[in-house]
Amino acid sequence: MKHADNLFIEKDQFFDFFKEQYHIYFNSNIFLRDILYSVRRYFEKKGEILSYSDAEKITNEFTQKLESENLLLRLDNNSWRVNFMKPESVVEELKEVTE
Numbered sequence: 001m002k003h004a005d006n007l008f009i010e011k012d013q014f015f016d017f018f019k020e021q022y023h024i025y026f027n028s029n030i031f032l033r034d035i036l037y038s039v040r041r042y043f044e045k046k047g048e049i050l051s052y053s054d055a056e057k058i059t060n061e062f063t064q065k066l067e068s069e070n071l072l073l074r075l076d077n078n079s080w081r082v083n084f085m086k087p088e089s090v091v092e093e094l095k096e097v098t099e
Contacts, residue, residue, distance in 0.1 A: 004061035
């Protein structure tokens with residue numbers, strides 16, 4: 001599916017967008033519904049309205065690609081552990097430790 005491929009290519013931008021609503025950092029849990037709703041909002045911001053079922057298909061394909069690249073580690077059918085680190089996340093974690 002074209003949307004999932006584009007989303008995978010734009011994964012850094014997507015996770016920056018995702019981070020506006022949800023906490024995400026190395027070794028945190030991430031949930032299917034959080035990703036799904038973020039996918040819908042992400043495409044809405046780009047002017048494309050997705051049905052729930054289309055967003056679900058895109059999300060499933062996207063998470064499979066992330067799993068295949070070892071960026072997400074499956075915990076169960078609805079959750080993963082984040083296995084990547086964005087530079088901004090490190091700064092946030094360091095801030096919390098020093099305060």
